[in-house]
Amino acid sequence: MFLIESPNLPTATRQQYAGASFSSIGVATNAGAPFSTIDFTAGQPLAVSGQVPVVVVDGVGTVILPEGTIVTALATANNPSYRPAVDSGNPQQGEFVQNGDTVTVYLREDEAPPSLTYFGVLDHYPPEYLPTDEVPGPYPEIYSQWNLEGECSYSRSFEGHPTANFKFTTSLANYDQVLLAFANRTPITLYDMGFEVDSCEITERSRDLFPTGVIDVSVSLTGRHEYLMSEPFYMRKLGSKGFSTTDVATLAQQVGLNVQGARMGVTIAPDVSYAATATVANLMDEYGRLSQGFTYLSNPNAIELRTFGATQQHTISDADILGEFSTSYPGKEQRYHGVQLAEVYKKSVLTFNEPASESAGISVTVNPKESPVDPYPVADLRSIGLAFDNGGPTKDQTITKSIGRTTIETRFVKYGYAFAGVDVYSVVNVNVVDPVTNSSSTVKQTLYTSGIVPAAFWKLVEETTTVWDRDSSGYLQKISETGTRLTRLKSEGAEKPETLDLMLARASVPGTGGAADAKRLVFTKQIAAYQFNLIAPTTKITEYELGNLNSYFVDTPVSPNEPPAKFCLRQRTYENTLYTAPDPDSTAKKPLPLITTGRIFEQNISVSITSNQKGQEAYDRTTITQNSEGTNLKNGLGIGNTEKVNGRPPTHDLSSDAIVLNSSINPQKAVVDPNFKYLLEVEGLTPGSPPLYTSRIERGSKSYTTRFTEDARAAAELDLAITNSERSASVSPDIRYNRAYREGDLCWIRGKQYIIFGNSWSEKIDNGRVTCDGMKLDLGRYLRIPVLLRKVLANLPQGF
Numbered sequence: 001m002f003l004i005e006s007p008n009l010p011t012a013t014r015q016q017y018a019g020a021s022f023s024s025i026g027v028a029t030n031a032g033a034p035f036s037t038i039d040f041t042a043g044q045p046l047a048v049s050g051q052v053p054v055v056v057v058d059g060v061g062t063v064i065l066p067e068g069t070i071v072t073a074l075a076t077a078n079n080p081s082y083r084p085a086v087d088s089g090n091p092q093q094g095e096f097v098q099n100g101d102t103v104t105v106y107l108r109e110d111e112a113p114p115s116l117t118y119f120g121v122l123d124h125y126p127p128e129y130l131p132t133d134e135v136p137g138p139y140p141e142i143y144s145q146w147n148l149e150g151e152c153s154y155s156r157s158f159e160g161h162p163t164a165n166f167k168f169t170t171s172l173a174n175y176d177q178v179l180l181a182f183a184n185r186t187p188i189t190l191y192d193m194g195f196e197v198d199s200c201e202i203t204e205r206s207r208d209l210f211p212t213g214v215i216d217v218s219v220s221l222t223g224r225h226e227y228l229m230s231e232p233f234y235m236r237k238l239g240s241k242g243f244s245t246t247d248v249a250t251l252a253q254q255v256g257l258n259v260q261g262a263r264m265g266v267t268i269a270p271d272v273s274y275a276a277t278a279t280v281a282n283l284m285d286e287y288g289r290l291s292q293g294f295t296y297l298s299n300p301n302a303i304e305l306r307t308f309g310a311t312q313q314h315t316i317s318d319a320d321i322l323g324e325f326s327t328s329y330p331g332k333e334q335r336y337h338g339v340q341l342a343e344v345y346k347k348s349v350l351t352f353n354e355p356a357s358e359s360a361g362i363s364v365t366v367n368p369k370e371s372p373v374d375p376y377p378v379a380d381l382r383s384i385g386l387a388f389d390n391g392g393p394t395k396d397q398t399i400t401k402s403i404g405r406t407t408i409e410t411r412f413v414k415y416g417y418a419f420a421g422v423d424v425y426s427v428v429n430v431n432v433v434d435p436v437t438n439s440s441s442t443v444k445q446t447l448y449t450s451g452i453v454p455a456a457f458w459k460l461v462e463e464t465t466t467v468w469d470r471d472s473s474g475y476l477q478k479i480s481e482t483g484t485r486l487t488r489l490k491s492e493g494a495e496k497p498e499t500l501d502l503m504l505a506r507a508s509v510p511g512t513g514g515a516a517d518a519k520r521l522v523f524t525k526q527i528a529a530y531q532f533n534l535i536a537p538t539t540k541i542t543e544y545e546l547g548n549l550n551s552y553f554v555d556t557p558v559s560p561n562e563p564p565a566k567f568c569l570r571q572r573t574y575e576n577t578l579y580t581a582p583d584p585d586s587t588a589k590k591p592l593p594l595i596t597t598g599r600i601f602e603q604n605i606s607v608s609i610t611s612n613q614k615g616q617e618a619y620d621r622t623t624i625t626q627n628s629e630g631t632n633l634k635n636g637l638g639i640g641n642t643e644k645v646n647g648r649p650p651t652h653d654l655s656s657d658a659i660v661l662n663s664s665i666n667p668q669k670a671v672v673d674p675n676f677k678y679l680l681e682v683e684g685l686t687p688g689s690p691p692l693y694t695s696r697i698e699r700g701s702k703s704y705t706t707r708f709t710e711d712a713r714a715a716a717e718l719d720l721a722i723t724n725s726e727r728s729a730s731v732s733p734d735i736r737y738n739r740a741y742r743e744g745d746l747c748w749i750r751g752k753q754y755i756i757f758g759n760s761w762s763e764k765i766d767n768g769r770v771t772c773d774g775m776k777l778d779l780g781r782y783l784r785i786p787v788l789l790r791k792v793l794a795n796l797p798q799g800f
Helices: 172-181 248-255 280-287 498-507 514-528 709-727
Strands: 002-004 021-026 062-064 071-076 081-084 095-099 104-107 115-120 129-131 149-157 163-171 187-190 193-204 214-223 244-247 259-261 265-268 293-296 303-307 313-316 346-352 364-367 394-403 406-417 425-433 440-448 458-470 476-487 534-548 566-576 579-581 595-597 599-611 618-629 637-646 676-682 701-704 746-749 752-766 769-771 775-781 787-793
Touching: 163 172, 163 193, 172 193, 172 214, 244 248, 248 259, 248 280, 265 280, 280 303, 346 709, 425 498, 440 498, 498 514, 534 579, 676 709, 701 709, 709 752, 709 775, 709 787, 746 775
Parallel strands: 081 095, 259 303, 313 746, 346 701
Antiparallel strands: 002 129, 021 115, 062 104, 071 081, 071 115, 095 104, 149 163, 149 752, 163 214, 187 193, 193 214, 244 265, 293 303, 346 676, 364 394, 394 406, 406 458, 425 440, 458 476, 476 534, 534 566, 566 599, 579 595, 599 618, 618 637, 676 787, 746 752, 752 769, 752 775
């Protein structure tokens, strides 16, 4: 954001004005005009010495620019103009791409235009263009609550969970609202990052200094997925035999996580114990590199496997850099593209851990085997917090029906304690003695009812049957979930149960008959709203519309022995858990809206291919979400966004009986030969100091869970690329605020390409105004060194 403020600026905009021209290029004469410095108070630009070197490649439209030039717009003599490409890997008509490494500009034209004028940014801001620290909106909703003043510090890191620290000051009157909003484990979305509350501290300032009451709040936020990624789950289903195949996304669903990106196949061998566990974090580490990806954890809705080196690209100009630009070169190995590397493979031994494939057979599994019908052991139900919807203990069980390795139906049941205070407490008359006057009186109190058997309140609280429908090829077409849930109209607080006060109020109504009975009936209806006497139906349906990858990408492999590769063009999810009932407090004189529990949810996801050129594939994924819940469905939420994704859409869910092990499309893919050992080496290094590694001694090792040699080699190459990109040539500049920079993105600075490995900044909030002094990026030069795989006989000694 720039502030333009000058008394010398014209009062009217020139109709033909297009920006500050750096140079006008005449193709016919192959001559360039000199650079220009713009003086906004003068009638025309003032020329400075120096000619622009220009080379035009006929028929292609490539212009060599002086190093350091950052082009922001192009125009031709007959007025058509070009803008920076939205997708640098796939420029469209009327767009251009600048390559800072080769200092060229590429136009998508069949013939070079007769002349070009290009416009760019300066390496400093003229007085008329003063940068501002104002943060562009929209802002997180929580910024505008409670008239707060404070600061929120953000930190993002490559393959790390985002973190934030939120410190602010507000009125003591907001204490309860603040405490509720920042309860531990509460999910919070700030900009495009998903968090949950890790801790909250509230300090009340001295009443002597602040008699009206002021509190200081400090909230620590951690990544939305951090807790669940460390939750263990069982790898093998009870009752399964032999080998079985699945994928990381399916396994992650056991702990409620959504994993997106390329399929990461997982093979479970017969010798894997039923007690063996894993975590999503471990599986992403184990299988992510095999799919040429890195783990992106900032998305609030999913864990993503993104392709390294094929992410969003940015250009950072000198005007965006605040202060010094210092590069560190800690590498001690050979040079690659002028950079001394931090690590190379020196005949490193590559090992493989993937078992062979075998059919898993037909099975019905029960997990866990223990029946949930047996109550969770408790001494009594004095604490209302034991109710299942108050965080009380529950037991669940899933029965899965499979054909081969394909799940066709599951039945999920959950049991828990379902009771309200009125169910386990009674109103009794208690004789109370006044310690001062020694006089006694009878008062009514609620006491725990003796003889209550907790098992009587252990009930089935949820039941869901899920059916997977597939087409004749094995592709998933529809998922249907139907069931019921035990619910109540109003939730009862565990610390101060509402029904106990209502019971006392009902018992305290004097008299009988007529008006007295009517009053007691009102309390009885209010109490009933807190009791579990409602069984609400639930429905959730997800449908998929598929497209053939070969229809969009002609080089998609086709095998007569396999179904054609398909992807999801459109996906619709509809969920209805809504239940409504009259409000017990409603009267003819004062009618109240219906009480509503549950929600109506609908989400539509569509994919649009934007580029099918080889090496430049890209598509748009548009998500439209509508969610309505609460009284009269007032809490409605509609969100729509379009994400630009590089690469091809992932292959849709195919029956595992039709999937070649480990996501291999080519059944002839080379597999590991136990009679050989495999050594990793690098090529393309520059001879010099230190000398290239020529020793016959094997140094180091790498191990991957696959049986395919090329998959392991490519994974080792990616691991080396990430290590060297992060540790060979690093820089941490302070730059102007731009929250579009995400970990793993590519950026160009002064003709060199970098990977963003970290990003941190602080935003100051003052009653709705948000400012930022700048942000710090942790960058590393993007370096991808070719890796070779050499095969030698396993029984030979080292060096042969």
